[in-house]
Amino acid sequence: MFVxxxxxxxxxxxxxxxxTQDTLLELIKKAADTNSGLAYQLANRMxxxxxxxxxxxxELWLDQAIDVxxxxxxxxxxxxxxxxxxxxxxxxxxxxxxxxxxxCNMLEHFVVGLNGRRLKIETDKxxxxxxxxxxxxxxxxxxxxxxxxxxxxxxxVVLLWAQNWFGTWRQDLSENFSQYENPAQAKQWFHVxxxxxxxxxxxxxxxxxxxxxxxxxxxxxxxxxxDIIIRGQNIQNIEQQINQHSHVLDILELIPEVILQTPPTxxxxxxxxxxEQVELRREIRLIKEKDLFRQAxxxxxxxxxxxxxxxxxxxxxxxxxxxxIPDPTMPDGFKYKLELEGESIEPPDGVESLMSSIxxxxxxxxxxxxxxxxxxxYKIIPEPEKNEEKNVWAGTYHEEGAYLHKEWDFRRQxxxxxxxxxxxxxxxxxxxxxxxxxxxxxxxxxxxxxRTFEILRGEDKxxxxxxxxxxxxxxxxxxxxxxxxxxxxxxxxxxxxMHKEERNIAVIFMVDMSGSTKGWINDAERESLVxxxxxxxxxxxxxxxxxxxxxxxxxxxxxxIKTFExxxxxxxRGRISNISPQDYTRLGVFIRHFNQMFEDIxxxxxxxxxxxxxxxxxxxxxxxxxxxxxxxxxxxxxRQQGVHPFCITIDKEGRDYLKTMYGSxxxxxxxxxxxxxxxxxxxxxxxxx
Amino acid sequence: xxDIAKSLKPEEYFIKDEPYYEAVGSEIDIFLAAxxxxxxxxxxxxxxxxxxxxxxxxxxxxxxxxxTVSCHDxxxxxxxxxxxxxxxxxxKWIDGPLARSVRHGAICYLDEIVEARKDTTVVIHPLAxxxxxxxxxxxxxxxxxxxxxxxxxxxxxxxxxxLKDLKQSTRQRFVALEFDYPSAELETRIIKxxxxxxxxxxxxxxxxxxxxxxxKGSGLEEGASTRLLVHAAxxxxxxxxxxxxxxxxxxxxxxxxxxxxxxxNELSSSLF
Numbered sequence: 001m002f003v004x005x006x007x008x009x010x011x012x013x014x015x016x017x018x019x020t021q022d023t024l025l026e027l028i029k030k031a032a033d034t035n036s037g038l039a040y041q042l043a044n045r046m047x048x049x050x051x052x053x054x055x056x057x058x059e060l061w062l063d064q065a066i067d068v069x070x071x072x073x074x075x076x077x078x079x080x081x082x083x084x085x086x087x088x089x090x091x092x093x094x095x096x097x098x099x100x101x102x103x104c105n106m107l108e109h110f111v112v113g114l115n116g117r118r119l120k121i122e123t124d125k126x127x128x129x130x131x132x133x134x135x136x137x138x139x140x141x142x143x144x145x146x147x148x149x150x151x152x153x154x155x156x157v158v159l160l161w162a163q164n165w166f167g168t169w170r171q172d173l174s175e176n177f178s179q180y181e182n183p184a185q186a187k188q189w190f191h192v193x194x195x196x197x198x199x200x201x202x203x204x205x206x207x208x209x210x211x212x213x214x215x216x217x218x219x220x221x222x223x224x225x226x227d228i229i230i231r232g233q234n235i236q237n238i239e240q241q242i243n244q245h246s247h248v249l250d251i252l253e254l255i256p257e258v259i260l261q262t263p264p265t266x267x268x269x270x271x272x273x274x275x276e277q278v279e280l281r282r283e284i285r286l287i288k289e290k291d292l293f294r295q296a297x298x299x300x301x302x303x304x305x306x307x308x309x310x311x312x313x314x315x316x317x318x319x320x321x322x323x324x325i326p327d328p329t330m331p332d333g334f335k336y337k338l339e340l341e342g343e344s345i346e347p348p349d350g351v352e353s354l355m356s357s358i359x360x361x362x363x364x365x366x367x368x369x370x371x372x373x374x375x376x377x378y379k380i381i382p383e384p385e386k387n388e389e390k391n392v393w394a395g396t397y398h399e400e401g402a403y404l405h406k407e408w409d410f411r412r413q414x415x416x417x418x419x420x421x422x423x424x425x426x427x428x429x430x431x432x433x434x435x436x437x438x439x440x441x442x443x444x445x446x447x448x449x450x451r452t453f454e455i456l457r458g459e460d461k462x463x464x465x466x467x468x469x470x471x472x473x474x475x476x477x478x479x480x481x482x483x484x485x486x487x488x489x490x491x492x493x494x495x496x497x498m499h500k501e502e503r504n505i506a507v508i509f510m511v512d513m514s515g516s517t518k519g520w521i522n523d524a525e526r527e528s529l530v531x532x533x534x535x536x537x538x539x540x541x542x543x544x545x546x547x548x549x550x551x552x553x554x555x556x557x558x559x560x561i562k563t564f565e566x567x568x569x570x571x572x573r574g575r576i577s578n579i580s581p582q583d584y585t586r587l588g589v590f591i592r593h594f595n596q597m598f599e600d601i602x603x604x605x606x607x608x609x610x611x612x613x614x615x616x617x618x619x620x621x622x623x624x625x626x627x628x629x630x631x632x633x634x635x636x637x638x639r640q641q642g643v644h645p646f647c648i649t650i651d652k653e654g655r656d657y658l659k660t661m662y663g664s665x666x667x668x669x670x671x672x673x674x675x676x677x678x679x680x681x682x683x684x685x686x687x688x689x
Numbered sequence: 690x691x692d693i694a695k696s697l698k699p700e701e702y703f704i705k706d707e708p709y710y711e712a713v714g715s716e717i718d719i720f721l722a723a724x725x726x727x728x729x730x731x732x733x734x735x736x737x738x739x740x741x742x743x744x745x746x747x748x749x750x751x752x753x754x755x756x757t758v759s760c761h762d763x764x765x766x767x768x769x770x771x772x773x774x775x776x777x778x779x780x781k782w783i784d785g786p787l788a789r790s791v792r793h794g795a796i797c798y799l800d801e802i803v804e805a806r807k808d809t810t811v812v813i814h815p816l817a818x819x820x821x822x823x824x825x826x827x828x829x830x831x832x833x834x835x836x837x838x839x840x841x842x843x844x845x846x847x848x849x850x851x852l853k854d855l856k857q858s859t860r861q862r863f864v865a866l867e868f869d870y871p872s873a874e875l876e877t878r879i880i881k882x883x884x885x886x887x888x889x890x891x892x893x894x895x896x897x898x899x900x901x902x903x904x905k906g907s908g909l910e911e912g913a914s915t916r917l918l919v920h921a922a923x924x925x926x927x928x929x930x931x932x933x934x935x936x937x938x939x940x941x942x943x944x945x946x947x948x949x950x951x952x953x954n955e956l957s958s959s960l961f
Contacts, residue, residue: 109952112907113900154955208932209959329873329899470767471827472780481778494775498765 003032003039012047023055027062033411034066037074041081052088061087063414070416090139097141098149107136107157114158115329116165117357121157127271129160130281131169131361142268143219151212155269158209162198166331167248169282170363173275176252186255188263191273193242193251195266199225200244201331217267225267282361289358290369296351297338298372304340309372317372320345322365336365405592407553410629420553420589427547427559429574438530442677449535449681461499469497505541505688506564506603508594511579512612513547513559518581520673521613521650527677528611529561529576533568535681541688542603546594547579550586552619557582558590564601586618587627591634591645598643606643607688611680614651632661646687648680699756699786700793703748710739710746711879716866720747723864729817729840731860734868737914740843743868744798753837754795756786760805766812770825782828791816791823794837802842803855810859816840817862870915873899879915884922890931893960894918897935900956901943908949913939931961 013021024046032039042062049058061084069077080087090097100123108121111134124135134157140149163169173190177183203210217224238254297320298309305316322336323344336355338345347355358365404418439446463469465476476494484490509532511525529545536543544566547559561575562568591608598606616627638645647658647667658667668683670676720743723730732740741757748755758769771785790797802810815822821834842863844855871879873895880891895918902912921938925931935957940950 106948106952106955109904109908109949110955113904113952113956115900115903118907154959158959206959208957208961212959327873329896470765470772472773472775477775 003028003036003043005040005043009043009046012050016050020055024050027059030412031062031066034069035074035077038065038069038077041074041078045081045084049084049088052084053091057088057091060091063412066412067417070419096144096146096149097139098146098153100136100138103150103153104136107153110154111157111161114161114165116161117353117360119161119164126274127156127160127269128274128277129163129271130274130277131164132281132285134160143216148216148219152216152269155209155213155216156271158202158206159195159198159213159269160271162202163194164360166198166201167360167363168194168198169278170361171248171252172279173273174279177275180255180259182259185263186259187273187275189255189258190251191270192263192266193238193254193258194248195225195270196239196242197246197248197251200242200246204244213267213269216269220268222268285357286361289354289361291373293351293354293358293365293369294371294373296348296354297370299348300338300340300345301372304345312372318370320370320372322370330359332359332363335359403593403596405556405589407588408630408633410626410633420556420586422556422558422589422593425557425559427561427575427578429571430578432570432573432577434526434577435530435573438527438677439534442527442531445678446531446534449531450538452685453535453539453681463497463499465491465493466495466497467492469495471496503539503541503688504604505607506598506601506605507536507541507543507607507609507684507688508597509543509545509609509611510558510590510594511545511547511561512585512610512614513549513579513582514585514613514617515581515583516585517613522579522581524650524673524676525611526576526579528680529579530573531677531681532684533562533572533576535684537568542601544597545576546590548590549582549584550589550618550622551583553586553589553622555583556586556589558593584618584622585612585614585616586622587612587616588630588634591631591638595634595638595641595643598641605688608638608643608645609684610645610647610649612647612649612651614649614654615657628657628661635661644687646683648676648683650676700754700789700795702754703752704745704755707749708742708745709879709882710742711871711875713868713871713875716743716868717747717750719864719866721750724751724839727819727821727836729842729863731863731865732841732843732868733846733865734843735870735911735914736845737916738868738870739915740868741798741800744796744841744843748796751796751839753839754790754793755798756790756795757798757800758786759800760802760809762804762806764805764809766809767827769809769812770823771827773827787813787816788823788825788832790840791832791834791838794835796839796841799840799842801844802859803844807856810856813840813842814858814862817859870898870902870912876915876918880918880922883919884926886922886926890925891922893931894922894935897939897957897960900960901939901953904949904953908946909943911943913943917942932958935961 013024016024028039028043028046031042042065049061053061061080064087065077065080068080104121104123111119111121117132119129120133122133122135123138125137126135127137128135136153136156140152142152143149173187174183177186177190180186199210199213202213214224238258241254242250298312298317300320301312301316302309305312319340321339323339324334325337326333327335336359338347355365358369402421402423405420405422406415406417407419408414409416464473466473473494473496476491480491480494509529511529517525533543533545542564543562544564545561547561548557549559550556559575559579560566561579562572566572587610591610594608598608615623616631617623618627622630635645645662645666647662648670649658649667650670650673652669652671654667654669658669661667668679670679720730724747732743734740744755744757758764767785769785769787771783771788773780774783775781784792787797789795799805799813812823815824816834817840821838823832823834824830825832870876873892876895876898877888877891880886880894881888884891898913898915898918901909905912917939920942921931921934924934924938929937932954936954940953940957943953944950
């Protein structure tokens with residue numbers, strides 16, 4: 001591979017010893033493996049980078065650029081390269097500072113614990129909240145001690161959470177500020193006064209954090225919120241007008257009194273107010289939540305009245321009322337309880353948090369929210385249809401709503417984060433004719449399978465000569481008695497005990513639906529699934545079947561054929577019949593997806609069986625060594641998690657690469673496709689007993 | 690402290706002092722009515738919300754011995770009914786806790802019943818319907834319950850796996866009482882009474898419990914139970930600082946996950 005660089009670059013490189021030169025060239029090669037332009041840009045900046053950073057940091061810098069390249073292309077990566085100085089600066093800062101990624105998970109738990117609408121924690125150059133997320137700086141390095149820096153992160157989170165919880169955003173702020181000659185100044189004053197109000201609230205509700213805030217101000221030699229002095233003759237008592245019971249409306253009423261003064265500087269942890277972003281979010285949310293709430297109410301009424309929502313008349317729709325009940329833990333001192341004909345009703349799942357979110361926005365549940373939705377088919381007003389599978393290629397496509405999985409790049413020796421977007425796509429059930437044909441065709445075999453599988457099923461076994469048990473083992477007792485009579489020591493093992501061996505196995509079958517399975521491979525796969533399901537129903541093991549197919553990393557699809565919860569009924573049979581060849585085989589992402597699924601499954605033994613017809617292969621470079629290595633890595637992750645992967649394939653050349661991927665004992669190659677249905681159940685029996 | 694623990698037969702053990710119990714609803718009346726009508730009772734609810742305490746309280750009220758069996762997945766039917774043991778060259782029948790309760794007219798409380806295997810739970814069926822008898826196949830007898838006998842079982846619908854659900858044929862024999870964590874006000878009172886701490890501290894502890902309950906489902910399997918709060922409060926009243934008490938008695942009991950632990954500790958230190 002060639003990367004064209006200027007002579008100066010070469011000359012600079014030659015200054016270093018051979019070892020360093022090799023390392024630097026290795027880095028450039030790593031960049032070149034991704035993109036040659038990237039390598040060129042890196043080589044040209046090497047001289048400066050070496051002056052500013054250690055080699056390890058340079059590698060981190062490159063990794064960061066590669067990550068950005070993956071999502072934003074070369075232009076974005078160059079931007080990262082250009083931030084060389086600030087990155088070098090940050091690298092030294094990281095020694096005492098706290099990086100966002102080190103604390104974001106923890107802060108997310110923290111803020112969920114605090115109460116209210118679930119806020120995400122994200123990073124941004126501004127510190128603010130948009131009422132659905134809290135945005136924090138990517139690094140905090142104000143203090144010499146790591147812990148103080150962490151406390152600062154925490155104070156920022158609490159203050160922004162308090163804005164959401166104590167109703168800062170309930171009023172139409174931009175409209176309010178626009179009545180002033182200088183809206184920017186009004187906004188600034190609002191921020192100052194609001195922080196004084198929130199400070200009172202925090203002091204009352206979370207005294208521990210309030211102490212931290214004060215301590216941090218002292219450390220930074222910055223005036224505390226309570227010490228902010230508002231100058232001016234007529235407005236001296238303004239601070240006294242704000243206390244822990246103040247409402248955001250009280251704050252808005254105070255603005256005219258101070259607007260002519262210059263506002264004081266804010267605490268450094270206060271962040272900023274991004275009113276436009278808040279209003280945008282709020283507007284969308286209000287519509288969505290009103291709709292959801294009205295549907296939930298319709299649902300309750302349907303249950304209670306036993307008729308469809310569309311049949312409810314106008315009065316019936318309004319029968320549910322919301323009653324205030326005092327609750328000192330809520331910011332307004334009360335919460336709502338739903339009532340129908342004077343009797344309180346238990347809100348369905350998720351409705352409690354929905355109500356809480358609505359109250360956070362509006363301070364109440366307005367009457368027009370309490371009218372049941374009419375059509376009764378529970379459709380949310382569609383957001384721009386960005387999550388839909390068919391829009392993957394359209395301009396509106398967004399990765400939201402898909403499961404994002406990493407992928408291993410063996411050339412870079414690291415993961416590409418959130419590289420593959422995976423969606424679960426519903427497979428419609430077809431006619432069950434295929435299944436009944438298969439059952440007819442293999443009826444003898446099925447009978448046989450059932451018998452062999454029945455033997456596997458955990459049976460009661462009576463263990464004899466036990467020291468402790470349910471009943472007396474007369475044979476052992478007689479023997480012991482004889483022993484004792486002849487002067488020997490009497491054995492204590494004279495009981496029988498029932499021993500029950502329970503199989504506790506959960507298995508996922510992932511079935512290759514790639515285009516290459518077209519024809520009788522597909523038939524054989526489907527037949528195998530039918531036979532297996534029949535056998536597994538006898539055995540009682542928990543099993544799930546998923547089809548998978550990929551068409552580039554942006555479009556990985558799994559088709560739930562039978563989930564763990566589904567019964568093996570006509571619908572499932574219909575879906576098995578409907579398995580049809582689609583696109584390509586990208587394996588790693590699916591294995592990771594199922595690994596994740598296994599995390600929630602409680603079973604002693606977890607098995608992931610792949611039914612496939614060949615090597616992992618997809619567009620966008622997922623072939624050969626790359627695909628094999630990624631799959632191997634995903635399988636390693638499975639094993640680490642306690643999942644046993646196993647592969648059944650009909651690819652005769654499979655022996656070579658399967659050994660690399662699965663290890664020698666965890667795969668089977670079937671030479672004849674026709675043998676597949678006969679063998680699969682047998683193989684399953686072998687690996688689970 | 691030179692007292693030696695007393696050993697008593699389960700049916701002779703009566704609770705002398707009133708166990709402290711704050712009724713949340715009408716559970717005491719319902720239990721008394723069910724007892725009078727000889728209907729067995731099922732207590733549902735999360736761990737540490739007061740199910741066992743309620744049973745102790747009821748046993749005290751009814752002046753009956755309370756025989757508690759903590760169920761586990763190795764519990765067999767003979768562990769409940771009884772078995773033959775060998776003594777001095779002959780076999781001798783020994784009643785299990787269930788037979789003992791029936792014979793002596795005690796309250797039999799099977800705690801966490803779903804942990805027992807399904808075939809074990811079936812032995813309580815004849816006792817739990819209007820027959821009120823306990824067949825003892827091994828001795829060829831049937832034990833008929835008197836009006837004094839009472840059967841109660843408990844389970845936590847929240848955390849057990851789907852495998853361990855209660856069979857319909859079992860659950861449909863019982864009157865079900867649902868337990869949940871008490872309201873903030875009541876929970877504060879309970880903690881104050883149990884541990885003897887100040888009102889403000891008790892309020893803060895309850896608030897902390899609510900914070901951990903908010904985390905249920907987003908990383909925590911369960912929030913802090915009332916029992917854990919009482920533990921923490923008792924540590925506080927013994928002189929441990931509130932943050933340390935919350936850390937050891939609550940956070941560590943809830944999770945082993947390092948990030949979650951850190952978050953819970955930060956929550957408690959924001960409150961105290």
